[in-house]
Amino acid sequence: MKGRTITLGLAALPIGAAALxxxxxxRSPPLALxxxxxxxxxxxxxxxxATAVPFADGIALxxxxxxxxxxxxxxxxxxxxxxxASGRRRDYAFVARAYAARGFVVVLPDYRKVPGVHFPAFVxxxxxAVRWTHDTIARFDGDPARxxxxxxxxxxxxxxxxxxxxxxxxxxxVDPGVVRxxxxxxxxxxxxxxxxxRAQVAMGRAPDPRQTQPITFAxxxxxxxxxxxxxxxxxxxxxxxxxxxxxxxxxxxxxxVLRQYPGRRHNDLVMAIAKPFRRRAPVLGESIAFFRAHLAxx
Numbered sequence: 001m002k003g004r005t006i007t008l009g010l011a012a013l014p015i016g017a018a019a020l021x022x023x024x025x026x027r028s029p030p031l032a033l034x035x036x037x038x039x040x041x042x043x044x045x046x047x048x049x050a051t052a053v054p055f056a057d058g059i060a061l062x063x064x065x066x067x068x069x070x071x072x073x074x075x076x077x078x079x080x081x082x083x084x085a086s087g088r089r090r091d092y093a094f095v096a097r098a099y100a101a102r103g104f105v106v107v108l109p110d111y112r113k114v115p116g117v118h119f120p121a122f123v124x125x126x127x128x129a130v131r132w133t134h135d136t137i138a139r140f141d142g143d144p145a146r147x148x149x150x151x152x153x154x155x156x157x158x159x160x161x162x163x164x165x166x167x168x169x170x171x172x173x174v175d176p177g178v179v180r181x182x183x184x185x186x187x188x189x190x191x192x193x194x195x196x197x198r199a200q201v202a203m204g205r206a207p208d209p210r211q212t213q214p215i216t217f218a219x220x221x222x223x224x225x226x227x228x229x230x231x232x233x234x235x236x237x238x239x240x241x242x243x244x245x246x247x248x249x250x251x252x253x254x255x256x257v258l259r260q261y262p263g264r265r266h267n268d269l270v271m272a273i274a275k276p277f278r279r280r281a282p283v284l285g286e287s288i289a290f291f292r293a294h295l296a297x298x
Contacts, residue, residue: 049068056132057128059111061129065140068141072146073104073141075107077107077147078096079156081152083114084202085114094275095108105137109132112125118204127168148294151183153236156187156188157214161217164218180294188236189241190215215247219251226257226290227259228260230265231264244256
């Protein structure tokens, strides 16, 4: 098998390595993306500047950045997906590296998972991460006046809920206005009645199901939203992003962007942030352009 390769995006890997990573991807897609990402050059000069920092209820976060010193950098908090039931921050280092290499200080928090908790615990944890970031990120050359949120799938839900429903940040002791913009990748925003078993477990105990739905909190003065979806997503249907964008427009928002990627599936959007797969969809470049536009960085 020596010398034989298989092409994956921008990378050419030995057949044995490709097979190993393929099996790993089937068991744990984010972990495989991390491993594959490390084999491809680029995004250099980035390091984890803080590891396993506790911020709420025994959960922790990591901070990633490129270099130290200089002018304060904008800050991105990224919430990973996993149906509110799985996921680990360390498996999403490829996301942190990508954005940090492009000028952001990146915060990767964990949050409590179903079935140990239920709505709204994971949203509250997301808010606690914003509070920690606002109060602390200057130590890592981050600018607390330029915080943006992003997430994939269940993490997109957390990011968008925090952007729309002011109550969570206020309860965490931080001004909701500190969030300057948010990007949701393949997120669920309009999914009641709960037909998915995962949604039933995560949200089914809420006394008022409407309070679990981001569309309930659509408002004209919300932070700018970038809602990305793949037209072939059968896990979180594109109608979620279309519906929220429509509710935002109806509320008078002029800063909500709907981005549909033709033929792309649920995990394709977060995969496209990893170096080997960036040609699949321009998620990284377009989300950064959106953030920079609203942070006056262009």
